Structure formats: C-alpha cells, structure tokens
Amino acid sequence: MNEPATLLHLATPGEWRAYLSAGAIAPPSPADVGFVHLSTHEQVVLPADRLFRDRRDLLLLAVDTAAIEAAGVEIRWEPGVPGDPASMRFPHAYGPVPTSAVLAVQTFRPRRDGGFDAPPAPPDRADHAARLQAFADSMPRRVATTEVPVTGGVAVLQADVPWSHACNQLLVDDMTAAQDIRAEADRVLGGAGRRHRCATLRGPDPGPVARELGRSGWWVQHEVVMTRPLGDGSHPDGPLDDGPVAGPATLAEVRQVWTEAWRTDLPADDPQRLRLPDRYPVDDQGVDVRYLASRDAHGAVVAAAACAIDGATAVLDAVETAPAHRRKGYGDALLRGAAVVAEAAGCDLLALDALADDWPRHWYARRGFTVIDETWAAGRQG
Template identity: 50%
Template sequence: MTDVLLHLCSPPEWRAALEAGVVAPPSLTDVGFVHLSTADQVALPAERLFAGRRDMVLLAVDPGRLERAGIEVRWEPGVPGDPESMRFPHAYGAIPATAVLGVLPYRPDDDGRFSAPEVPPLDDAGRGRLLQPSILRRTATREVGIAGGVAVLTDSVPSSMLHNQLLVGPGVDTATLVAEADRVLGGAGLTHAAAYVLAPAPGDADALRADGWRIEDLVTMCAPVADLPDATGTELVETVDLDELRPLFDASWRERVPGITDDQAAHLTDRYRIEDAVVALHCYAVREGDRVVATCLLKRDGGTAWLDAVETVPDARRRGHANALIRAAAATARDAGCDLVALDTWADDWKRAWYARLGFTDAGHALAAVRD
C-alpha cells in the first residue's frame, strides 16, 4: 500500500496518541478536523510550522481504516499562501492509532528544508521491515547523514550497538561503509563499528566479511495477529516493570559476552526504557518461585507490534514458558487493535523454525555487521 495519508507530528505527540488510542491534536477541537497531507503536499505544512526541526515524524494513515471507522475525509483548501488549486485531506474525527501503518522519521536536508518524503510500500512485509529502523531513528540522540543512509547515535546507551550504528541501503561498497563508520562512530568515541544493511545486494556479505566484519543474516518475520495462537495457557505470565527483568537480562549478557562491565550490561537493558518514550512497551515475565525465568517484550506502534527479547534461563527451558509469553503478547496486540506482529531473528537460529510454526513468515532479510 502506497496511497497512505500522512499526519505530521512530534514523537512525544505520537507516544501520547498511542496511550490514548487516538490521534486527536488540538486542531480537532479548534477547527473540527485532523490535518492530513499526501506525500507531495506534506513539505508545505512542515516548512510553515516546523522549519529546521530534525525530530518530526510522519504517521502513515490507511484511508481504508478511516472509512471503516466512520471517519469522513474531505479534500479542502489549505491556508492562505498554499497553492489555490491544492486540496488537502482533512479527517473529521479522531484517528484511531491502529489506522497508522508506519511511522516515518521526517528530516530536513542540510539546509534545513523539507522535501517530499519517500514512502515505502506498507504491505505487511513492508510494515515489518520498517518498524525496527524507525524505532532506532526516533530514539537516537542525534542522526548523521552518511553515504547510502543514516547513522544513529544514542548518548545514554553507548554500549548498545543496536542504537549506535549505521543504517544503510543495499549496494554501499565496503570502502565507503568503513570510512563512514570511522568518521561517525569512531568520531563519537565508540569502540565498535556496527551496520544494519537493509535489503542487502548480492555480494554485500562477502565483501564485508573479507574486510574483517562479522556478518549475521537477519530475517524479519511477520504474522497477522488473527493467525497467532490465542491466550490459552498464559496463567503464569505476568505483566511487569522493565527493572524486574534486569537480573535475567544481566545474567544473559554476562554469559554471552565475557568481560562485560556493569555499566555495559545496564545499557543493554536501559535501551528498552528509552524505546518506551516512542512506542508503547509491554514487559512480560514468568516466575518460578521468586525468580523471573522467562521473558519477552512487545512494542506497539500503531497497527503494528514488535516482539523482542524472547528469552528463558537455561534451567527453565522446555516447560512451555516462551510459548505462553508469545501467546500473552499476541493477546495484548489483539486487544489493542493491532493487526500485525513482527520480529527479527537470525537466519540460522532454531527459533526461526519455531516462529514459523507459530504463524510467522519471512518478510525480508538484512545484514547485521560488526567490526571491533
């Protein structure tokens, strides 16, 4: 789907809409409608209202969902100064948050000017591929333009490679990637170089591996919420605060990364806290006695939800905890009106086949590249 309508707002405004369940800006009270635009139009209100701002986002709204919700969209003139022949879509009613198919970071150019955005396909696969990079860009302290993409830098969690890396398109040559990593990540004082290569071209992995990068094939998987298992067997699952999961996460990272420091382990949990500022974060746990032995996270972002950090401690595996956690997360997504759940997993991980049995299908590949 590419014929979406766009609503311009800030990340805090979108987070408030997620909490409320609807997008209902002051204009709805003031003039009776929510301002929308097409991709060709949205630079006009962006320049007029938010010139030079580098934190704005575009909510990609499905007009079909507005129609099904009984919300009328009228095409009407803009404000004085807009082209007289131009008609803008105005939604006469609060927009359900679940009518938002994706959230597109919207940045001006180096001169501070906005232009028409490139709206990716927002079918199920496209929505799944968009979500993780979108969250990373919205949580970043700053974003730096690089050849073939952007770099995200997140000052509060410097140990999280996920939140301090290059996000690049396919076909960026290795020399350019290395130079940009040195310039931006090295210039920020980071001791790692990390890159998320979206929709990699043939040969990208081999070229990076030859240059000393560690490469993993990352698969985005999606499932319609209607196809996921129901909430049967979730009696042991609790909704908890993120800090209650910290001991499990800390132990997991210390097992996987020998020599990790206390601060570094803390950053890898804290990164979920900063994501809660831009998406609705739900934390789930299963306890045995007083100890949390299994967990997963769900991040709601409009009509799409993201499943993350599905983990069980070694001595509590094969007891059905992970299945129960995913069932509980799916129930939350379903109750909130989400119609799609997505996740990332390694291509050669056994979990990929398990997710497939639960109803998830492959939506696209990316390369996760790391160089010390």
C-alpha cells in the first residue's frame, strides 16, 4: 500500500514533554508489544475512543513517515485489536521514533458525549504554515490548567501565571462578532479574576474583527509569521565565527535583559513587570524551552532569546538586545545560536513572529526569514 506522508500518535502534554527530553517516542508499549502505535487520520478515532474516551487533554503528534524510516525504524501495517474492522491495518513503528520526526503537535478534543471525530489530515513537512498554526493553537492549551468553551472557540486559563496574556486568553475564529468576543472575555477572564482581556483571532481574515475591537478601546496587535529553513549548512547572517556568539543560558541570567525591555510604561521595580519572564517555565511544561544569551567582553548578558523546540519545529521568541549594545552583532549572534540549537535537536524549520509594521520584520528578512502567514490579537488591560 502507499504509505501516507504523515501519521499520528496520541499523547498527553506530559508524555510529549517527556518524549522531548528523551529525544524519542518510546511509550510503554514497545516493552509489551514491541512497537509504537501509529494511525492515519481516518483511523485515529478508534484507539482514541477505546483508550481515551472523554479525555480532554489529548494531543495528536503528526509524525513524518519518511523520517521514521530514515532513522532505521521499520513500519509494519498490521491488524488492530478484536473489534476493529477486519480489513483495517494500523501502522506500527518497531523501534523508538525520534521526536525530530514530529512535524506538528495538535490538540484533539472529544465531543460533548466523550467520543472523538476524525481530525483533518495532518500537515506534511513542506506545509510550514499549517505546522506553525498547530503550534500557535496548541501551545496555550497544552499548558492551560482550565479550558472553557466560548462562542467561536475556547478560552484558556493558567493558574500559575494569571497575569500572562499568552496563557490566559480566548482563541476564537474570525467569524465571531466583536461584541461576542468582548462579552465572552468578560465572562471567562473577568469571571476568573483576570485583570486583562485578550483574544487571538484565527481564520483567513481576522483583521476586520480585530479592528472593530480596536474601535471599542482594545489594543490590536498584527504580526507576521516568518520562517527560515534549517539543515542546509548555512546560518542566519553568515558563519558562526563572524562576530559575537550566543550560547545556552538560564532564566536567571537572561531575566534582566527582558525585564528592562518589556512594559517600559511600568516602573522598573513593578511586580507585574518583574514577573513577565516567569511565563517561560510554564511554557516549558508543554515544549522544550531553551534560553540563549550573548555576552559582552566582561561576560555580562547583553542580549537574550528563548527558543522552543517542538519536534522538527523551533520557534524563536523574546529576541532582545540591551539598548547600549545594539548594532554590535549581538542580535545576529542570537539568530545563529538559535539555528545551531535547533539543528542539533533535529529541527528543519526555525520560525518567529514580528510586528507587521515595525522595523524588526525587515531586519529578520535581511537574515533569510520569509513571511508565510499573519496573526491578529486584541485586548485591553483592566
């Protein structure tokens, strides 16, 4: 038979994070039956209904078939368990599946009655936009402590970082009316004691709804999604020994660069400003977050970034250089360092978001990043 380009594996957020740490998908089943369970997108409802009925934190790991085979792992198409259609054959991977074979991580939620519907076909390796849409949609839900259905989508709440817009927001479709978004934000975010209102708008044309929210006093953020392929032997802005370098760091080491750059409308010692970087340990519960730092001649951290490794996809965030050290190559060092970290993890794609109408977008473009999509968000404080 012709093998699909992408197969699926069911996992919880905790299992996926453990796989990332181990570098491979090797759940208990190989010790018991000798293989890793996989499914096509048409088949996956059978094991989901049988093993995870009413489970509301499932993820679908979209796994590249060619990458499994390139790792020397055999895929056999074999019968399922008694009760499955007699003619159906499931793909079984006879060996650990490298996490670098996972192209996208998608949420998979049951119906109200606890059963599952077949998901859309998963993205293949070349579909960078769909891979990154899956990341953006699933990350807040992977680390949420609570999900609440809302008109047009879902709201996520995170009890450990209630001030974080990224972790406490609405994820809604662009056909949702602005007045419904405002009402649902008040109901769910306000009802949970959140001091902010925030929504990410999803769909082919979110701009009009975002602008309507802006006319009612919400801030509006329009960003572009930019990507750069990896694994071609080159790195952003030239060779690794060209100028400053960036290396691994801890959150404690990069915290000052970030807190000095963010929310400058608040006093430097404002608790809300000081705790902004604490979102990243929460993100690390659902994805492998790496901190990067560039240092001056005295060893002081003068530029910082966070790089999330999510299977074959790396997402760069919070790229900041201290004002006194800009235009000295430290930002370029962060991009090169992120490429090195991502390639070492087996990623083939490095991505980031940039404001659509600000200069960093063009700075990234000169360093090989290309716009492939856009995002819209809106919100207000208080």
